[in-house]
Amino acid sequence: MSAAREEILRRIRDALADVPRDEAPDDVDVPREYEVHDPEATVARFVERLRDYGTVVHEVGADAVSHAVGDACRGRGVARVVVPADLPEAWRPDEVEAVVDQGLDAAQLDDVGAAVTAAALAIAETGTIVLDCGPGQGRRLLSLVPDVHVCIVRAEQVVGGVPAAIRLISAGVRESGRPVTFVSGPSATSDIELSRVEGVHGPRRFDVVLVHA
Amino acid sequence: MTTGFPAAAQQALQDTQLRRNLGNATRTIREKRARAVAERPDWEALRAAGSAIKRRVLRHLDEYLLQFEAAVGAAGGTVHWARDAAEAGAVVAAIVRETGAREAVKVKSLTTDEIRLNESLAAAGIDVVETDLAELICQLAGEEPSHILVPAIHKNRVEIRDLFRRAFGRSDLSDDPNELADAARAHLREKFLRARVAISGANFAVAETGSVCVVESEGNGRFCTTLPDTLVTVVGIEKLVPTPEDLEVFLQLLPRSSTGERMNPYTTLWTGVTPGDGPQSFHVVLLDNGRTDVLGDEVGRPTLACIRCSACLNVCPVYARTGGHAYGSVYPGPIGAILTPQLRGVEEASTLPYASSLCGACYEVCPVMIDIPRVLVHLRARVVESGASARSERAAMRALAWTFGDDRRYRRAQKMGRLAGRPFAHDGLIARLPGLGAWTGTRDLRAVRRQTFREWWERR
Numbered sequence: 258m259s260a261a262r263e264e265i266l267r268r269i270r271d272a273l274a275d276v277p278r279d280e281a282p283d284d285v286d287v288p289r290e291y292e293v294h295d296p297e298a299t300v301a302r303f304v305e306r307l308r309d310y311g312t313v314v315h316e317v318g319a320d321a322v323s324h325a326v327g328d329a330c331r332g333r334g335v336a337r338v339v340v341p342a343d344l345p346e347a348w349r350p351d352e353v354e355a356v357v358d359q360g361l362d363a364a365q366l367d368d369v370g371a372a373v374t375a376a377a378l379a380i381a382e383t384g385t386i387v388l389d390c391g392p393g394q395g396r397r398l399l400s401l402v403p404d405v406h407v408c409i410v411r412a413e414q415v416v417g418g419v420p421a422a423i424r425l426i427s428a429g430v431r432e433s434g435r436p437v438t439f440v441s442g443p444s445a446t447s448d449i450e451l452s453r454v455e456g457v458h459g460p461r462r463f464d465v466v467l468v469h470a
Numbered sequence: 471m472t473t474g475f476p477a478a479a480q481q482a483l484q485d486t487q488l489r490r491n492l493g494n495a496t497r498t499i500r501e502k503r504a505r506a507v508a509e510r511p512d513w514e515a516l517r518a519a520g521s522a523i524k525r526r527v528l529r530h531l532d533e534y535l536l537q538f539e540a541a542v543g544a545a546g547g548t549v550h551w552a553r554d555a556a557e558a559g560a561v562v563a564a565i566v567r568e569t570g571a572r573e574a575v576k577v578k579s580l581t582t583d584e585i586r587l588n589e590s591l592a593a594a595g596i597d598v599v600e601t602d603l604a605e606l607i608c609q610l611a612g613e614e615p616s617h618i619l620v621p622a623i624h625k626n627r628v629e630i631r632d633l634f635r636r637a638f639g640r641s642d643l644s645d646d647p648n649e650l651a652d653a654a655r656a657h658l659r660e661k662f663l664r665a666r667v668a669i670s671g672a673n674f675a676v677a678e679t680g681s682v683c684v685v686e687s688e689g690n691g692r693f694c695t696t697l698p699d700t701l702v703t704v705v706g707i708e709k710l711v712p713t714p715e716d717l718e719v720f721l722q723l724l725p726r727s728s729t730g731e732r733m734n735p736y737t738t739l740w741t742g743v744t745p746g747d748g749p750q751s752f753h754v755v756l757l758d759n760g761r762t763d764v765l766g767d768e769v770g771r772p773t774l775a776c777i778r779c780s781a782c783l784n785v786c787p788v789y790a791r792t793g794g795h796a797y798g799s800v801y802p803g804p805i806g807a808i809l810t811p812q813l814r815g816v817e818e819a820s821t822l823p824y825a826s827s828l829c830g831a832c833y834e835v836c837p838v839m840i841d842i843p844r845v846l847v848h849l850r851a852r853v854v855e856s857g858a859s860a861r862s863e864r865a866a867m868r869a870l871a872w873t874f875g876d877d878r879r880y881r882r883a884q885k886m887g888r889l890a891g892r893p894f895a896h897d898g899l900i901a902r903l904p905g906l907g908a909w910t911g912t913r914d915l916r917a918v919r920r921q922t923f924r925e926w927w928e929r930r
Contacts, residue, residue: 262551265707265758269532272766276529282712285526290515291719306732360746363663363697383733396747397696401689419733423718430679430714434545434741436748439721441733444689448604448620449627449647450491451498457603457651458658459689459736 295382295417303415304467306384310442311455313464322409322468326373327351329407329464335370339403341395344375348393348409358395363402371405378425379410382418385441386410386465389429397436406460411468474821478796488624492793495623496784502730503781503835510726519719521839524775527710528765534677534710535756541680545742547752554759559590562669562702565753566596569700571666577684577694578602579671580618580778581706583800585759587669598669599661601690603654610637616794616802618780619728624793658690668694668749672705673777674720678713681741682754685724687734695738701749706757708774720777723837727779760813769848770812775838776805782832782842788825797822804832808845816849820858823849881924888918
């Protein structure tokens with residue numbers, strides 16, 4: 258297929274005959290006058306945005322996480338959850354069976370009621386949780402297959418807008434190619450007459466436990 | 471285009487159900503978008519940045535593609551190149567066959583629709599399962615998608631219920647969207663769990679890191695890019711952005727412009743192969759299929775900046791009445807009217823640049839500031855130059871040029887027009903002119919005045 262490669266590159270160079278030979282990509286100016294640090298971006302805004310998506314937010318102190326996670330699971334009628342191996346003991350749900358992920362396959366994950374994970378960071382302006390497979394977050398499949406996702410976010414992980422979040426995760430993408438997932442509310446579709454329906458494929462219920470220091 | 475836009479539009483306009491579905495849908499999204507955009511005080515700055523980033527990429531596309539290819543390779547993926555639809559189909563079929571799989575799950579992708587990938591794979595004995603709810607509806611109905619974002623916008627819930635009852639053998643289904651979505655979930659979950667190969671498109675591809683980004687709502691994108699062993703992603707060569715940081719602009723522009731949300735439910739960004747997480751075999755197919763022709767036209771080039779948000783469809787008075795199918799392409803609406811003729815050649819889609827009133831609403835909402843009306847006018851000129859315009863129109867324009875070119879000929883023509891028009895004028899209006907039905911069929915002409923300005927001036 259290298260003939261295709263050479264030909265496409267040649268076509269591109271022919272097509273760009275009007276671009277001066279000595280022009281470098283950075284010579285094309287990109288004005289960046291948009292907001293990078295959203296002044297409105299507060300934890301309160303984050304909670305408000307999450308609730309707009311219909312996400313249940315449990316706000317707790319650092320010593321009550323386990324119980325709040327347990328409550329979230331019980332609130333969704335879940336008796337068995339899967340957790341990443343490195344999720345802190347204090348963040349596992351109380352009085353709910355927790356299966357530690359040691360490479361479960363999709364069918365096994367489909368059999369548990371919920372996944373409980375940490376997050377890499379969160380975006381106030383858009384009510385978004387960012388996962389980058391870092392500590393306490395597990396594999397991508399973990400937070401995808403079970404019908405409920407309970408995500409634990411520390412208040413200090415909440416950043417302002419999208420630019421602040423992208424700049425933080427870019428380092429990990431650059432250095433180790435970590436997969437990144439942005440989650441903003443539950444899975445949804447508006448494909449039928451634009452009526453919003455929650456949960457076509459991803460978790461139909463998405464709850465957040467917000468931990469205040 | 472065998473019939474052309476006017477013929478197809480004429481037919482679509484007869485379908486009152488379609489017009490009602492479309493009217494409701496486009497109005498709803500239009501209003502949502504307006505609210506989401508009004509929330510961002512820096513919206514115009516974001517548009518300017520988005521437009522400039524795309525301009526930078528397009529002017530140095532060869533360098534960025536080579537950088538992307540190297541980065542994907544370094545991250546454990548493989549890059550393939552395809553000059554056209556047939557080549558892309560063959561490349562994907564070969565990759566799938568190599569795995570031994572006969573079935574692939576697929577996440578909604580316009581690029582793969584453009585190259586009719588499902589058909590090429592079917593011909594190679596590979597079944598493709600569409601996993602996006604709307605695409606599944608279209609696939610089961612054997613119909614083409616009609617909207618970039620809401621492909622089944624032309625179908626209402628009763629039509630969808632009847633379709634699902636037949637397809638899933640579930641006569642108990644009601645027309646409640648929740649229940650219909652549930653039925654699709656159950657049907658597709660089983661497909662996902664046994665899928666070994668997935669096919670996706672990409673919203674953005676990052677040159678520096680070789681990362682690929684898919685923006686979606688339902689979670690089928692996450693499934694396709696995470697669950698199977700092998701992932702094949704078809705990427706138009708124009709989808710590149712230079713760095714991961716550039717996504718901070720597009721991940722704000724795209725959701726607000728397309729669904730009118732602050733953020734879409736799921737965005738997935740992955741880089742090559744991650745050991746122990748996701749597909750362990752990853753292929754990117756870089757597709758030209760006419761894009762380099764668009765690139766070579768300096769006026770048309772910005773068309774390649776399009777991020778497929780579909781905001782221009784929802785504000786277009788023409789689209790809202792004819793729907794997507796009339797455009798005869800997977801790219802409908804204003805963006806389709808400029809993209810399709812450039813991808814296929816103006817001779818192949820010569821009526822599309824005229825499928826617009828040039829009102830400019832599309833330009834106003836475009837998140838990357840593509841001046842669609844300017845490109846439309848430019849393409850109309852190209853249609854005329856190519857000789858693909860109507861013969862009668864060319865003859866009329868030649869006659870007009872001859873008449874306007876000389877003062878005496880012009881005066882004589884005015885007098886003749888006054889006389890010739892008289893039998894057809896009623897109450898100062900001409901509603902029909904023999905031989906010019908194409909013009910007068912949709913417009914009334916004012917009868918020629920008894921006195922011209924020049925005559926009045928001379929007698930003053």
